[in-house]
Amino acid sequence: MEQKQTRLLSAVRAGETVKIVSVQAGRGLNSRLASMGLMSKVQITVVNNSHPGPFVISVKGSKMMLGRGMAHKIMVV
Numbered sequence: 001m002e003q004k005q006t007r008l009l010s011a012v013r014a015g016e017t018v019k020i021v022s023v024q025a026g027r028g029l030n031s032r033l034a035s036m037g038l039m040s041k042v043q044i045t046v047v048n049n050s051h052p053g054p055f056v057i058s059v060k061g062s063k064m065m066l067g068r069g070m071a072h073k074i075m076v077v
Contacts, residue, residue: 009046010055010071017045018076025073036064038074 012018020042023030033039037059047063048056054065 004077006075006077008072009044009057009066009074009076010049010068012046012049012076014046014049017043019043021075021077023074025070029070029073033070033074037062044076 006021009018009020020038020040022040023033023038025033038044042059045058046056047058048054055068055071056063056065058064
């Protein structure tokens with residue numbers, strides 16, 4: 001069985017589907033992301049990760065934009 005490497009969400013290419021492992025942020029951002037449905041074990045698909053341009057993800061059928069700073073704090077496999 002292959003061990004998947006944990007990486008930053010900001011490093012995931014468009015079209016890839018990943019699972020959130022952890023959010024390394026303060027309490028405020030953690031609760032904000034949780035209210036958007038972004039918490040451990042949630043599957044997300046990166047829709048757009050082009051530089052420059054918005055970082056767009058799809059969570060449970062809803063598309064949302066994240067700041068790159070936020071994407072740097074989310075660890076995925």
